Amino acid sequence: MADHFEKANELAEALQASEEFTTLKQLHEDIESDEVAKKMLDNFRSVQMELQQKQMQGEQISEEEVQQAQKQFELVQQHEQIMKLMEEEQRMSQLVGEINKIITSPLEVLYGTEEQNG
Amino acid sequence: MADHFEKANELAEALQASEEFTTLKQLHEDIESDEVAKKMLDNFRSVQMELQQKQMQGEQISEEEVQQAQKQFELVQQHEQIMKLMEEEQRMSQLVGEINKIITSPLEVLYGTEEQNG
Ligand SMILES: [Ca+2]
Ligand SMILES: [Ca+2]
Numbered sequence: 001m002a003d004h005f006e007k008a009n010e011l012a013e014a015l016q017a018s019e020e021f022t023t024l025k026q027l028h029e030d031i032e033s034d035e036v037a038k039k040m041l042d043n044f045r046s047v048q049m050e051l052q053q054k055q056m057q058g059e060q061i062s063e064e065e066v067q068q069a070q071k072q073f074e075l076v077q078q079h080e081q082i083m084k085l086m087e088e089e090q091r092m093s094q095l096v097g098e099i100n101k102i103i104t105s106p107l108e109v110l111y112g113t114e115e116q117n118g
Numbered sequence: 119m120a121d122h123f124e125k126a127n128e129l130a131e132a133l134q135a136s137e138e139f140t141t142l143k144q145l146h147e148d149i150e151s152d153e154v155a156k157k158m159l160d161n162f163r164s165v166q167m168e169l170q171q172k173q174m175q176g177e178q179i180s181e182e183e184v185q186q187a188q189k190q191f192e193l194v195q196q197h198e199q200i201m202k203l204m205e206e207e208q209r210m211s212q213l214v215g216e217i218n219k220i221i222t223s224p225l226e227v228l229y230g231t232e233e234q235n236g
Contacts, residue, residue, distance in 0.1 A: 004132040004213070008220040011125035016224035018122055028228045058176025095122070096222065102126040103221075104214065106134035110146050 027085040044072045145203040162190045
């Protein structure tokens with residue numbers, strides 16, 4: 001196996017062992033085992049995804065849809081475990097972003113703003 | 119430094135030392151030092167980017183713009199070094215994609231299709 005794939009596997013293992021991942025996994029499992037919380041989160045996510053898809057396709061979003069999304073968001077905001085999960089997801093997303101920035105830094109040398117000298 | 123950042127740095131080093139990166143860097147430098155090739159590639163990329171932005175914003179792309187892009191593509195297709203560069207960029211892009219898939223595989227356990235057992 002090429003060295004970079006070996007290092008990628010080691011990184012995946014380190015990520016899996018991280019406090020960030022462990023916390024996220026626990027919260028995820030807590031909510032999966034709580035029917036009410038799970039349904040609330042699923043509803044929220046499907047409304048979010050629907051709106052995102054419409055936005056991406058350049059479709060108009062109605063006042064009613066905005067209100068529905070707002071209502072769903074107010075509901076999940078009152079649920080402490082769901083809010084914790086979303087915070088941890090945000091944290092994990094930032095972590096993966098930072099890791100990606102480190103990994104692709106060699107490519108920035110090629111595609112950065114600095115002039116390359118022939 | 120957290121273990122995952124250490125591993126990410128090691129992975130970046132491995133990527134930088136890879137044959138894929140070395141080849142890509144060399145081709146990039148060859149074209150940077152060739153004024154005609156550089157201009158041809160820059161023109162091609164700016165036309166591509168313009169069309170992509172229009173597509174993303176849901177704007178209509180005119181017949182003339184499609185023809186212009188086609189013409190630019192035919193030009194770069196005749197340039198062996200540019201074609202090689204684009205092939206190597208494609209290869210690097212696939213490699214980074216594979217690496218990302220490995221790294222984020224722990225998260226798939228949480229967000230995959232498999233049912234979690236409370
Ligand atoms: Ca150079
Ligand atoms: Ca579970």
